[in-house]
Amino acid sequence: MKIYHIPAAPPLYTNTFLLVGENGLAAAVDPAAGAQEYLRLLEQEGARLTHILLTHGHYDHVGAVEELQRKTGAKVWLAPQDACGGELFPFTTPDNAYADGEEIRVDTDLAFRVIATPGHSAGSVCLLCGGLLFSGDTLFAGDVGRTDLPGGSWDTLRESLKKLCAAVTENVQVLPGHEEFSTMDRERANNRYLQF
Template sequence: MQAFHIPGAAPLYTNTFLLISDAGHAVVIDPAADAQTYDKILKENNAQLTTILCTHGHYDHVGSAEALRTEWNAKLYCEAADLAGDRMYPLSAADCGYAEGETVSVDELQFTVWHTPGHTPGGVVLLCGEYLFCGDTLFAGSIGRTDLEGGSSAQMAESLRKLAKLPIPRGTQVLPGHGEFSTFGDELDNNYYIRSALRGNNDLF
């Protein structure tokens, strides 16, 4: 597997990722960059984009999803709850949503998916090997906002409680939608919002 982190442009700096399997099939997680950015990497590595995984439907995470889907005939995953087709949630259709605990497979790449509403109704996290793609559910030392359209502090608290109890190794890299990377163990030990949720606090923001 090859893994590429593509830092987002100002002012939102959305993290986006591209993984290429040993067989040359590629997965984009949160296509926030322009399509040409992915195209360049794919062509340099003689890879074919087959799958687009969105952790949620906010505009700063799905900007090139439809263009990439059309260009490469790739399969697009996004939860139906985040397909409003408006300014905040620009996608109006996807090929698939996610079942709780399902595994999306692309050759040796295995993405286990859990629903984590709170930032948006259709938010998910994706575990692939030593990488946990968190979208805007979990940041290094923080969490995604719950005061935007579709957000819920109570749902976020429940999602954090669930996340903390999942069988995820402590050394797993936490790759959030914005900001610096961390490890799952660091967040369990030091993230105020996870610790507060585990104490039963539902009013995180």
């Protein structure tokens, strides 16, 4: 498996990713950067985008979804709670809804386990892929996502963080939706929001 970090330009500063499996099947996680960068990498790798996986539906995580879906035929995955439309979710019509705990297999060496983590938004999920945790806006390096937007709830996020810590016991790399990367061990030790 190969992974590419594709940061979205200001003012979004969203961390987005393209993962390519050994047989050339690929997944984009939170594709908010310009679609051309994903398409260029897919062509470079001789890969085919089959999955667009969204940690949540906020506008700063979905900017390239429509164009990528149109140009590649990839299927979009999003929790139904975040596919309700409105100001924060203007661009995304999912093909598939996540089920908590399900495995989404993209290629023989590329699979994601869904961990439902509502709180930042009603449908937020984290995606565990081997030693990588795509935490969206649920968990950041030293912080957590805001809960003052529609569908957000601090009490719900706190319960989701407890669930996430119980579900991810190994020291995986944390790849959040914004800012720098971290590890679960570092977050357990230093993130005040994970001190239960």
